[in-house]
Amino acid sequence: MPALDYPPPLQRLIAQVRTLPGLGPRSAERVVLWLLQGGGRVEPLVDALQHLADRVEACGECGFFLERGQDCVLCRGPKRNPRLVCVVEQAADVLRLERSGAFQGLYHVLGGKLSPLDNVTPEDLRIEPLLARVKTRQVEEVILAVGSDVEGEATAGYLNDLLRAEGVAVSRLAQGLPAGGGLDHADELTLYQALSGRRRL
Ligand SMILES: [Zn+2]
Secondary structure (H helix, E strand, O other): OOOOOOOOOHHHHHHHHHHHOOHHHHHHHHHHHHHOOOOOHHHHHHHHHHHHHHHHEEEEOOOOEEEEEEEOOOHHHHOOOEEEEEEOOOHHHHHHHHHOOOOOOOEEEEEOEEEEOOOOOOOHHHHHHHHHHHHHEEEEEEEEEOOOOOOHHHHHHHHHHHHHOOOOEEEEOEOEEEOOHHHOOOOHHHHHHHHOOOOEE
């Protein structure tokens, strides 16, 4: 007799939820069972996911999110300095830096960092669009606001070589960020100081 398992639709959803970051098989199972308990939990989630898929896209320039059909407030903001571009790993880092109030330039979301162990190569990141921006716009300085862990340092070194070859100044956030951590571990004042005290590479 085959071992008893959940019906296939449940198995399928558990398999999907397992692919989400931070969720192992047990927590994926717990999430799915919770959704099915009580009633009324599935539809709002389906609705929100559908709305997300229909309405939200990434800006082709900076990589931050915007509602389809609307201008990117970060790229098109009238008070932003187009000569400065700040490179971050994730869209969430843009919000952190914006809240620190330290930066008035443009952003560029890489979508991750180089990590051979996780099979993340330069082709997986938004590096080509970054080079295209530097080549076609009046960018004078690129600030590498990637984390100070091993992968972040490797990413910064790789980008520094490429960007310097394009004749643009490259700088790195000052010390003060948690060693080995990303921007998500820093408070706003620390971010402000790290940006103000950035050093040229
Ligand atoms: Zn944008």
